[in-house]
Amino acid sequence: MPNITLSGVAKSYGGGDYAVKNLDLTVPDGAFMCLLGPSGCGKTTTLRMIAGLEQPSAGTIAVGDRILDSVERGLYVPPEKRDMGLVFQNYALWPHLSVRENVEFGLRMRKVPAPERRARAAAALKMVHVDAAMERYPSQLSGGQQQRVALARMLAINPTVLLLDEPLSNLDARLRLEMRAELKRIHDESGATIVFVTHDQLEALTMATDIAVMNEGELQQLAAPMELYARPANRFVAEFVGSPPMAIVDVGAAPTGLAGSLLRFVESRAAGCAPAGIGIRPEALRLDPPPDAAWSEEALVEAVLPAGSSWTVRLRILDAELYALSYTPVEAEPGDTLTCWTDQMHLFGEGGDRISSWDRTKVGA
Amino acid sequence: MALLTKAETPPPPPRRRRLVYRLRVLRHDPTAALGLILVALLAYLVVAPLVAVVSDAFRLQYGDQVHAGQQPGEWTGYYLWRVFRSQISGLLFWEPLLNTLVVAVGTVVFAVVVGGGMAWLVTRTNVPGRKWLAGALVVPYMLPSWTFSLAWLSLFKNERAGGQVGFLQAMGIRTPDSLAYGAVPIIITLGLHYYPFVLLLVGNALRRIDAQLEDSARILGAPQRTVIRRIVAPLMLPALSSAVLLVIGRVLGTFGTPYVLGLPADFRVLSTGLYQSIRDRSTGVASVLATVIVIIGILIVFTDSRLMREHRRFVTVGGKGAMDRLGDLRRWRWPAFALGLLVFVLSVLVPVLTLLLSTVTRTPLDLSTFTLDFWLAERLPGAVGFPHGVFRGSELWTAAWNSLRIVGLASLICALCGLLIGYVVVRGSAPRIAGFLRQVSFLPYLIPGIAFAAASLSLFAVARGPVPALYGTTFLLILVMAVTHLPYSSRSGIAAMMQLGREPEEAAQIAGASWWQRMRRIIFPIQKGALVTGIVLPFISGLKELSIVIMLTTTGTELLTTLSIGLVDYGYTQLANAVVLVIALVSFTMTYLTQRLTKSSLASGLGG
Numbered sequence: 001m002p003n004i005t006l007s008g009v010a011k012s013y014g015g016g017d018y019a020v021k022n023l024d025l026t027v028p029d030g031a032f033m034c035l036l037g038p039s040g041c042g043k044t045t046t047l048r049m050i051a052g053l054e055q056p057s058a059g060t061i062a063v064g065d066r067i068l069d070s071v072e073r074g075l076y077v078p079p080e081k082r083d084m085g086l087v088f089q090n091y092a093l094w095p096h097l098s099v100r101e102n103v104e105f106g107l108r109m110r111k112v113p114a115p116e117r118r119a120r121a122a123a124a125l126k127m128v129h130v131d132a133a134m135e136r137y138p139s140q141l142s143g144g145q146q147q148r149v150a151l152a153r154m155l156a157i158n159p160t161v162l163l164l165d166e167p168l169s170n171l172d173a174r175l176r177l178e179m180r181a182e183l184k185r186i187h188d189e190s191g192a193t194i195v196f197v198t199h200d201q202l203e204a205l206t207m208a209t210d211i212a213v214m215n216e217g218e219l220q221q222l223a224a225p226m227e228l229y230a231r232p233a234n235r236f237v238a239e240f241v242g243s244p245p246m247a248i249v250d251v252g253a254a255p256t257g258l259a260g261s262l263l264r265f266v267e268s269r270a271a272g273c274a275p276a277g278i279g280i281r282p283e284a285l286r287l288d289p290p291p292d293a294a295w296s297e298e299a300l301v302e303a304v305l306p307a308g309s310s311w312t313v314r315l316r317i318l319d320a321e322l323y324a325l326s327y328t329p330v331e332a333e334p335g336d337t338l339t340c341w342t343d344q345m346h347l348f349g350e351g352g353d354r355i356s357s358w359d360r361t362k363v364g365a
Numbered sequence: 366m367a368l369l370t371k372a373e374t375p376p377p378p379p380r381r382r383r384l385v386y387r388l389r390v391l392r393h394d395p396t397a398a399l400g401l402i403l404v405a406l407l408a409y410l411v412v413a414p415l416v417a418v419v420s421d422a423f424r425l426q427y428g429d430q431v432h433a434g435q436q437p438g439e440w441t442g443y444y445l446w447r448v449f450r451s452q453i454s455g456l457l458f459w460e461p462l463l464n465t466l467v468v469a470v471g472t473v474v475f476a477v478v479v480g481g482g483m484a485w486l487v488t489r490t491n492v493p494g495r496k497w498l499a500g501a502l503v504v505p506y507m508l509p510s511w512t513f514s515l516a517w518l519s520l521f522k523n524e525r526a527g528g529q530v531g532f533l534q535a536m537g538i539r540t541p542d543s544l545a546y547g548a549v550p551i552i553i554t555l556g557l558h559y560y561p562f563v564l565l566l567v568g569n570a571l572r573r574i575d576a577q578l579e580d581s582a583r584i585l586g587a588p589q590r591t592v593i594r595r596i597v598a599p600l601m602l603p604a605l606s607s608a609v610l611l612v613i614g615r616v617l618g619t620f621g622t623p624y625v626l627g628l629p630a631d632f633r634v635l636s637t638g639l640y641q642s643i644r645d646r647s648t649g650v651a652s653v654l655a656t657v658i659v660i661i662g663i664l665i666v667f668t669d670s671r672l673m674r675e676h677r678r679f680v681t682v683g684g685k686g687a688m689d690r691l692g693d694l695r696r697w698r699w700p701a702f703a704l705g706l707l708v709f710v711l712s713v714l715v716p717v718l719t720l721l722l723s724t725v726t727r728t729p730l731d732l733s734t735f736t737l738d739f740w741l742a743e744r745l746p747g748a749v750g751f752p753h754g755v756f757r758g759s760e761l762w763t764a765a766w767n768s769l770r771i772v773g774l775a776s777l778i779c780a781l782c783g784l785l786i787g788y789v790v791v792r793g794s795a796p797r798i799a800g801f802l803r804q805v806s807f808l809p810y811l812i813p814g815i816a817f818a819a820a821s822l823s824l825f826a827v828a829r830g831p832v833p834a835l836y837g838t839t840f841l842l843i844l845v846m847a848v849t850h851l852p853y854s855s856r857s858g859i860a861a862m863m864q865l866g867r868e869p870e871e872a873a874q875i876a877g878a879s880w881w882q883r884m885r886r887i888i889f890p891i892q893k894g895a896l897v898t899g900i901v902l903p904f905i906s907g908l909k910e911l912s913i914v915i916m917l918t919t920t921g922t923e924l925l926t927t928l929s930i931g932l933v934d935y936g937y938t939q940l941a942n943a944v945v946l947v948i949a950l951v952s953f954t955m956t957y958l959t960q961r962l963t964k965s966s967l968a969s970g971l972g973g
């Protein structure tokens with residue numbers, strides 16, 4: 001099964017604004033790709049363009065050699081001929097058809113004979129564990145069941161590409177966890193290429209094989225989850241991925257305070273390096289006794305916020321306020337002074353792009 | 366990776382390329398084509414007639430060359446002069462205008478006093494039988510509007526117009542002309558028909574007022590009277606002004622009542638004047654009158670929407686169902702109930718029973734002369750044009766069949782168009798087409814029915830281009846009737862499609878269904894309910910429709926309503942009454958059944 005490629009894709013809904021600007025994206029065969037980004041960044045638009053429900057203003061969308069959209073060459077394949085599955089955020093089940101009829105619909109359209117149709121619909125429903133509710137109508141199902149039926153409806157036609165638009169956002173926390181695992185399983189079993197839209201970074205990090213981070217219609221970074229986390233391409237990705245987010249200290253012309261302290265440390269490591277911003281992830285800001293080759297500074301504890309398995313500590317370091325995330329109990333009280341240290345930093349250049357990351361435990365990047 | 370700086374928007378592909386691509390997309394998506402077809406249809410059926418009637422008002426018609434000293438087809442101010450400034454303009458325009466104003470103001474006052482009072486009674490007080498009253502008091506609106514005028518004649522008619530005299534006259538009590546015909550009876554009968562309109566609108570508004578608003582005022586120390594003056598009244602203003610303006614608009618376009626009760630006393634209003642001009646074949650004058658009515662109609666609705674916009678800031682938030690505390694009438698409870706009952710008796714029982722009795726007695730309402738001849742007799746001595754009971758002979762059945770067929774088809778077309786308009790608007794691939802459809806399909810709402818019929822005549826009475834003259838054809842009737850009811854069905858169609866959203870269809874598209882399959886298997890089945898309401902509501906109001914069809918029917922295309930008016934013309938009061946009773950029965954039964962079956966309220970069908 002070939003790759004999905006988007007090249008130079010732009011979309012404007014009329015007026016001057018672009019919902020998607022010049023997007024180049026390749027979804028590898030068999031990938032589980034997440035489109036991740038804040039609300040309104042063009043994720044749904046991108047997904048709908050791949051499905052053919054929305055037409056790009058410029059650019060080309062192809063699956064393997066088959067061009068689905070090409071504004072430049074005037075080529076277009078309508079959605080009903082694309083053989084993709086799309087699960088809508090609000091499920092969009094057909095209220096006048098029973099669960100079974102909903103799932104059989106796509107097969108009926110493909111003129112699959114009745115016995116096979118039934119068998120395949122039953123199998124798809126079994127896969128998502130709603131085969132017991134086969135003869136019910138969508139209004140008689142719970143939200144979670146409706147969502148599974150929507151999924152089964154698309155699985156039944158064995159799509160090579162499955163598009164999912166925030167399918168888990170309407171579920172409660174427990175069901176969401178369950179469905180994440182189930183989606184992973186379905187991905188493994190069916191071998192389909194999945195493109196999954198979400199604005200929940202945890203969802204993206206736990207499920208995806210590849211993550212495409214978007215902001216304001218632009219692709220920010222395309223990488224594997226841990227790569228994305230370890231080496232964010234720019235300040236936006238760095239701040240968007242991770243919770244609590246990475247703190248980025250701006251380095252001005254003549255930095256003082258925390259910025260000055262960090263810059264002196266960086267320059268002592270790599271002479272001539274002139275970052276415009278230095279980022280530290282909360283969990284990289286440590287409170288245990290510092291090793292030798294690390295940056296360290298005195299910090300005033302402002303608040304300790306325990307959260308069961310982890311502790312978030314608000315610290316005042318020189319002129320700045322930072323969060324530290326610890327997975328071991330923090331004994332300090334507000335007002336105490338501690339030594340904090342880090343051996344992991346991300347350096348960002350003038351335009352916001354990452355210049356390098358420094359990590360003592362791994363060899364630099 | 367210099368991503369942030371890189372992602373400039375690319376230069377858009379050349380225009381020609383984009384066009385090729387767009388065309389390719391359109392070939393696979395019939396929505397755009399459907400939108401264009403609907404646009405063309407509406408332009409032809411709604412916009413073109415209006416253009417035609419306005420242009421007819423300024424062009425010299427055949428036959429007027431001598432008077433105007435111009436050639437037919439030339440631009441002329443002759444008709445404007447004739448209508449507004451000539452010696453006969455008083456008769457043609459100013460007097461009918463004045464009469465129209467008198468009738469409109471009188472009807473509004475009557476409807477507001479009765480409707481507003483009853484609305485308050487059934488929503489805000491503990492009057493006994495509140496629920497029943499609320500339902501029963503709406504019944505007059507389900508009867509054809511001129512039912513009341515026929516009932517009035519059966520009671521008060523004197524010998525002036527010939528034919529059977531009314532009950533009072535037959536008893537030997539002379540009824541003066543001013544009581545039998547003209548402004549007074551027209552105002553009363555129209556008022557009886559339109560007060561439910563006020564009751565529904567004002568009642569809804571009263572129901573929505575949050576009791577907490579009043580409570581807070583009371584807690585702050587305002588006495589009951591102040592609360593009503595400072596809180597309730599301002600909140601009622603939007604609904605009230607809306608009701609007033611809409612009643613005026615309706616009165617402006619209504620034909621039956623002023624025709625039945627006005628003409629015998631030479632009491633002309635704009636609508637009957639327009640009708641006569643058309644019957645007299647003075648097309649130019651008729652066009653000017655129609656244009657004037659159209660303009661007044663549009664002004665009224667604009668005023669209404671302007672007022673509504675100003676009042677929008679009054680809209681109370683979340684006052685749903687808060688009206689559970691009712692004013693206690695104490696010892697006025699039963700008198701209040703008696704008053705409500707009286708209104709019901711006067712507006713429903715009296716007219717209907719009068720009509721019924723008049724059709725089963727030879728001497729009006731004298732039960733000793735009981736007879737079923739007017740319904741069943743093989744031969745009625747003395748009646749020339751219609752020499753038998755209404756159920757005998759073919760006239761009633763032909764008219765009923767015509768009504769059923771024509772109104773039914775028109776409603777079907779109307780509902781389908783409404784749904785398709787909703788579909789195109791919601792798919793919204795072309796905002797400009799959607800906007801046009803939304804607005805133009807609503808246009809007939811602004812135009813009093815009789816003026817729209819006149820406009821349609823202007824366009825379709827003569828052959829234009831490849832379109833033959835349609836006057837007198839069933840086809841024209843169906844078209845005009847469908848178009849005039851389009852505002853309601855397109856609004857409900859848009860609402861239904863909006864509620865559904867585009868996703869169910871897109872899901873089907875993704876699943877591989879072609880456009881036709883999506884329509885047949887997804888859209889129409891889901892919208893079945895909306896479609897049925899979209900058919901039934903125009904059907905009910907179309908059955909009672911007279912103003913629109915009166916100018917378009919000919920002997921071959923007689924409808925129930927025009928049959929009844931025709932019998933009035935002949936002076937066969939009892940027969941006319943019998944036919945109206947048939948219409949009233951059908952329309953009432955259907956409204957009742959629809960409300961029962963679809964749980965839709967009459968308020969949404971206010972189009973009637």
Ligand SMILES: Nc1ncnc2c1ncn2[C@@H]1O[C@H](COP(=O)(O)OP(=O)(O)OP(=O)(O)O)[C@@H](O)[C@H]1O
Pocket residue numbers: 013018019037038039040041042043044045046199
């Ligand atoms: N039909 C439309 N017409 C006009 N603008 C639109 C339309 N659909 C989306 N947009 C705009 O395009 C931009 C991207 O929208 P999109 O729906 O792709 O965002 P999203 O990333 O899916 O956001 P969310 O996470 O909130 O779903 C937004 O600014 C939105 O307002």
Ligand SMILES: [Mg+2]
Pocket residue numbers: 043044045
């Ligand atoms: Mg979205």
